[in-house]
Amino acid sequence: MKFKNIEPRFIKAYNLLMEKFGLFPFTYNMAEKVLKDNYENVSEVLSKLVEAGLLEKTAKKEDKRKKYYKIKPLTSEKMEKVGKDKLISLLKQGADLIRTQVDYKVLLLFLFFKAISDKYLLKVNELKKEFKDLDEEDIYILANEDILELYDVEGKKLYVWHEVANKPEDFINALNKIVEMNKEKLAGLEELIKRTGLPALFENENKHIVKHLINLFSGVDFSETPYDILGDAYEWTLNYFAPTKAKEGEVYTPIEVSKLIAHLVEPKDDEVILDPACGSGSMLIEQYRFVGENPNIILVGQERNDVTAVLAKLNFILHGINLKDAKVFIGDSLLNPKFESFIKEFKGTGKADKVVANPPWNQDGYDENTLKSNKKYKHIYKYGFPNKNSADWAWVQLINYYTEKKAGIVLDSGALFRGGKEKTIRKRFVEDDLIEAIVLLPEKIFYNAQAPGIILVLNKNKSGDRKGKILFINASNEYIKHSEVRRLNKLSDENIEKIAKAYKEFKDIPGFCKVVDIEEIKKNDYNLNVPLYVAPIEEGEEVDLKEVYEELNKLHNEYLEKFEVVKGYLEEINKII
Structure with a gap:
C-alpha cells in the first residue's frame, strides 16, 4: 500500500x-x-x-x-523484504511480545502461515507471467500443487495471510481450512492450533498480543526469502525457547550436535534416513543439509508427542523439503514402530540406510513385560530387556535393528558403564562388533541436562582395519561458551571438524582419542566409559626458569636487607639491657 x-x-x-x-x-x-x-x-x-x-x-x-x-493491512507493495538478520530480529520482537503469557508455538504458526502465503503468491505471479492465457482460478489450481493448497476450488476462495490479517474472526477459520485442504501433509495441525490456545487468544485479555503479532508479520515479505533462512528462523525460535521449555520436560537437540552426527554417519544421496524419536525434526534436517544442494534422500521420523510431530512437519516445509520425501509418524517407536511399511516402499527390507536419534534419556517404564507388546520384540530386543528404570539400551537395540549401515545415537553417559541387565546387552553389542566409535561430549550443552552426553556410533559394515576395535573420543573440552544462554556451552564449527576428523582418521591422538581393541574392553568388564580409555592431558603452566630465578633472587635480597635491619634492632636492644 x-x-x-x-x-x-x-x-x-x-x-x-x-x-x-x-x-x-x-x-x-x-x-x-x-x-x-x-x-x-x-x-x-x-x-x-x-x-x-x-x-x-x-x-x-x-x-x-x-x-x-x-x-487496512499493509500489502506486498509496502512490505519489507527480509534476510536472516532482519527475520531473527522480527522473531525476537515476537518473542518479547509473547513472553510467558502465550504459548511460543503461536509464533511458529504465524511464521509458517505468513511464509507459505508469501511463497504461494510469488508462485501465482510467476505462473501468471508464464501462462498468460489462463484465468486466475486455473493459476491458483496450478499454484496449489507447488507448496500447499491455499485455494479452495469448491468454495472459490483464497486462504492467504493478507486476505484474513485484518479480519481476526476469519484468521482461525483460514488456518483450519488450510489444514482441511492439506489433510495428509498437515494432519495434526488442527490439534496444535487448539493446544496453543490461539482461538481463545482472539477473545481473552491477551488479544492485544495477537494483534501486535499480526501487525509485526504483516510488515514483512517472505516471498523471496530462501527456504534455508526460513528454516533457520524456525529452528532459532525452537532454540530460543528451549531453555525455558526444558524445565517443563520438552527436549530439544542443539543444532551443532545434529551437525556432528551428520559428519559421523555421513548421509548420502539415494539413502533413507530414519529418526525414531524425531522431536521437531531438526536432526533429520541436518542430515538432509549435509548431503548438499537438492539432495535426493528420504527422511522418515516417528514422534510420540502428536503436537511435536506437527512441528516437525512445519519445520520440513519451511526448509523447502517436499513432504513427499519426508514422513513423520505419531506413536511410540519402542512399542509400535509405524515407519517400517513406509520404508519398504523404498527399501524392500523396511530398514533405513542410516538412523540418527536423541531418544529420551533414562526413560522409565520399558521393562520386559512392556516391550513384549511390540510384535517384533523377539527380533528387535534379541540382546535382552533393560530394567524398567532406563530404556537406553532398548532404544539402541531398536535403532540397531532398523539400521542397514550406520547409526548415530545420543545417550546419557551412564549407558556406557551401568551394570545389571544393561551390562548384559552392552556386552553382546561389543562381542558382535557393532560399536565403531563413542564420543564423550562436553557438559552443559543440552538444555535439559547438565551432565555430558555421548554419541554412540554403530556400524554394520566396518572396514577391515576397524574390525574388532572401538574408537574412543574424549571431546569433553571441545566447546565454547554459549552466546545466548550463560550457563550453557556449545560446539563450535572448529570443535565439530576436529571430532569428525578424528573419527575419519581412526587413530590415536594423546589426550583426545584412542583406538581400543575389544579384548581390552573385555578385560575392563565391558565398561565403555570414555575417560577409562582416554583422558585429556592436563596442560601444565609453562615456566620461564630465568624469570623464576630473577624473582627468587629479588626475594632473597629483600630478605637479607630486612634481616640486617632486624639484626640491628636486636643489637641496640641488647646494649640497653
Whole structure:
C-alpha cells in the first residue's frame, strides 16, 4: 500500500491508531479518545485516512447504523523484504511480545502461515507471467500443487495471510481450512492450533498480543526469502525457547550436535534416513543439509508427542523439503514402530540406510513385560530387556535393528558403564562388533541436562582395519561458551571438524582419542566409559626458569636487607639491657 500524498500529521494519527487497535475494529468514539490530545478535528483525520486507503469503514451485522473503522493491512507493495538478520530480529520482537503469557508455538504458526502465503503468491505471479492465457482460478489450481493448497476450488476462495490479517474472526477459520485442504501433509495441525490456545487468544485479555503479532508479520515479505533462512528462523525460535521449555520436560537437540552426527554417519544421496524419536525434526534436517544442494534422500521420523510431530512437519516445509520425501509418524517407536511399511516402499527390507536419534534419556517404564507388546520384540530386543528404570539400551537395540549401515545415537553417559541387565546387552553389542566409535561430549550443552552426553556410533559394515576395535573420543573440552544462554556451552564449527576428523582418521591422538581393541574392553568388564580409555592431558603452566630465578633472587635480597635491619634492632636492644 502506498500513501497517497498524505500529510505527515495524518501518518502520525495512523500510527497512533495502529498502536492502540492494530487490526481490530474500533468506533469513532474509541478513535476520538486516542486522538483528541493531538487533533482537534478527529472526523477530518479519519476521513483523510479512509481517503488514503489506510482505513476502511465497516459496520457490524447486528447494527449497520453504527459505523466501525479498521486499519487496512499493509500489502506486498509496502512490505519489507527480509534476510536472516532482519527475520531473527522480527522473531525476537515476537518473542518479547509473547513472553510467558502465550504459548511460543503461536509464533511458529504465524511464521509458517505468513511464509507459505508469501511463497504461494510469488508462485501465482510467476505462473501468471508464464501462462498468460489462463484465468486466475486455473493459476491458483496450478499454484496449489507447488507448496500447499491455499485455494479452495469448491468454495472459490483464497486462504492467504493478507486476505484474513485484518479480519481476526476469519484468521482461525483460514488456518483450519488450510489444514482441511492439506489433510495428509498437515494432519495434526488442527490439534496444535487448539493446544496453543490461539482461538481463545482472539477473545481473552491477551488479544492485544495477537494483534501486535499480526501487525509485526504483516510488515514483512517472505516471498523471496530462501527456504534455508526460513528454516533457520524456525529452528532459532525452537532454540530460543528451549531453555525455558526444558524445565517443563520438552527436549530439544542443539543444532551443532545434529551437525556432528551428520559428519559421523555421513548421509548420502539415494539413502533413507530414519529418526525414531524425531522431536521437531531438526536432526533429520541436518542430515538432509549435509548431503548438499537438492539432495535426493528420504527422511522418515516417528514422534510420540502428536503436537511435536506437527512441528516437525512445519519445520520440513519451511526448509523447502517436499513432504513427499519426508514422513513423520505419531506413536511410540519402542512399542509400535509405524515407519517400517513406509520404508519398504523404498527399501524392500523396511530398514533405513542410516538412523540418527536423541531418544529420551533414562526413560522409565520399558521393562520386559512392556516391550513384549511390540510384535517384533523377539527380533528387535534379541540382546535382552533393560530394567524398567532406563530404556537406553532398548532404544539402541531398536535403532540397531532398523539400521542397514550406520547409526548415530545420543545417550546419557551412564549407558556406557551401568551394570545389571544393561551390562548384559552392552556386552553382546561389543562381542558382535557393532560399536565403531563413542564420543564423550562436553557438559552443559543440552538444555535439559547438565551432565555430558555421548554419541554412540554403530556400524554394520566396518572396514577391515576397524574390525574388532572401538574408537574412543574424549571431546569433553571441545566447546565454547554459549552466546545466548550463560550457563550453557556449545560446539563450535572448529570443535565439530576436529571430532569428525578424528573419527575419519581412526587413530590415536594423546589426550583426545584412542583406538581400543575389544579384548581390552573385555578385560575392563565391558565398561565403555570414555575417560577409562582416554583422558585429556592436563596442560601444565609453562615456566620461564630465568624469570623464576630473577624473582627468587629479588626475594632473597629483600630478605637479607630486612634481616640486617632486624639484626640491628636486636643489637641496640641488647646494649640497653
